[in-house]
Amino acid sequence: MGTAVGGERSGPRYVQIADEIVQQIRAGVLKPGDMVPSESELVERYGVSGGTIRKAMVEVRASGLVETRHGKGSIVKDRPPVRLRSSDRFRRSLRQGGKAAYLAESAQSGAEAKVSVLYIGPMDAPEDAASRLGVPVGTKVLARRRLYFRNGTPTETATSYLPWDVVKDIPELFAENPGGGGIYARLEDHGHEFAEFVETLQARPASKVEATELALSSGAPVVHLIREARTTAGVVVEVCDTLMAADQFIFEYRIPAAD
Amino acid sequence: MGTAVGGERSGPRYVQIADEIVQQIRAGVLKPGDMVPSESELVERYGVSGGTIRKAMVEVRASGLVETRHGKGSIVKDRPPVRLRSSDRFRRSLRQGGKAAYLAESAQSGAEAKVSVLYIGPMDAPEDAASRLGVPVGTKVLARRRLYFRNGTPTETATSYLPWDVVKDIPELFAENPGGGGIYARLEDHGHEFAEFVETLQARPASKVEATELALSSGAPVVHLIREARTTAGVVVEVCDTLMAADQFIFEYRIPAAD
DNA sequence: TAGTGGTCTAGACCACTTG
DNA sequence: AAGTGGTCTAGACCACTAC
Structure with a gap:
């Protein structure tokens, strides 16, 4: 009827x-x-x-x-108060101001952010990270794996890979909290001057395991973002592999018209 | 059994x-x-x-x-030979070389690209485009709507909005093919010098109509990309609203570490 | 017309959550 | 134990695509 x-x-x-x-x-x-x-x-x-x-x-x-x-x-669900990943987030001035990237953003959008550290320690470099770091697969690297929450719900998993040579003299990088400005600030403290960050993004449906990890319904879109941090010496000192719930983020990039 | x-x-x-x-x-x-x-x-x-x-x-x-x-x-399906959207694609040198952005990329990845023009003409500015262009909603603008194909399958719809003041003296912008270097080259010919492009991306499941338009199964992820082209005069001379099949693209952005 | 996918039904049974 | 979502069945009918 x-x-x-x-x-x-x-x-x-x-x-x-x-x-x-x-x-x-x-x-x-x-x-x-x-x-x-x-x-x-x-x-x-x-x-x-x-x-x-x-x-x-x-x-x-x-x-x-x-x-x-x-x-x-x-x-x-709580209205996804989407977070803006501006390409301004890697400004040196923000680091010197003592804020890490994700906190700087969360503050902007007035949301309560939390980080849970899943693992920090040595790891054999996986294929993709190894090739980006320019080391052989299986080389010992430092891995920092963490899970980000936003208003209580998991939104993002991130794993950073750093060459062992680079990190072995920087004890702060082995701590859960690397101190004001995050790991990039510590790397700068030790003479690594950043030239640029290169990010690649791809969106795809979440696999079953990814869906559970991020508390999504399976098949919901996720964004896979990989960042390389390159120094003026031409070395990649970090590769950061992150997986995000797509509905939680808007990405913004500013492209200078140079050249 | x-x-x-x-x-x-x-x-x-x-x-x-x-x-x-x-x-x-x-x-x-x-x-x-x-x-x-x-x-x-x-x-x-x-x-x-x-x-x-x-x-x-x-x-x-x-x-x-x-x-x-x-x-x-x-x-x-044919294996998605994903296309790399490098942020290099807006280099002035490429335009001067006579290539439009999408052709420059397609050439790189060795795929056969096609464009089908759906509409070119005046239109009342929709809300989002209007606010980005800094004009009142409903103002007359030039809209250029097109559908991109890649190896025969539709991958992307794009609509450019340009202020009428800007375009009224540039007849090439009303043509299907605006000539070598694309519309950005024509805008530069007429004294609009670009300062930067700002792109925002969001991934989400396709709606029913979007799915049919892009020949996707409904719910498959799409990427919604909006670009603003800003001149050195501080004016936004184009807003480009595009919707892409997520599995066809990888995006790459280079972020200088300046500041 | 025959074969395909798409919608809908009515009901059985299972697995998880709460009291 | 009662209520919830999750899986599966067997079959009807419709809509689109071929020939």
């Missing part, structure tokens, strides 16, 4: 239902923290079968506005 | 099946251009119901290795 007359809406029923739920969230009828009605309730409300509601909820999840947990239900 | 013995594989059946199909593609058992067996055939082969195969194929599509068309079947 309820379909035959009226609007003659187009498209599959499950899309209509999904849109309707998404609209309710965007319009504020369902606020962050609220539970979406259970699937059985939606079955009654819309007078369709369970499978149809199921498909609708898949669409709703894909919108990124909702997080579903087995046995519990779907909860409206 | 068929399942009970053997590997005791883990996870839902539809994921196992999806993985198996994806493996066959990666291993080359199914080559680009090949048709994936029809769903009814897979139902027989795996001895499961249609719904299960259906879900498996959703996963396979999400991998981006396959394109499905209603009434026809699923075909293994």
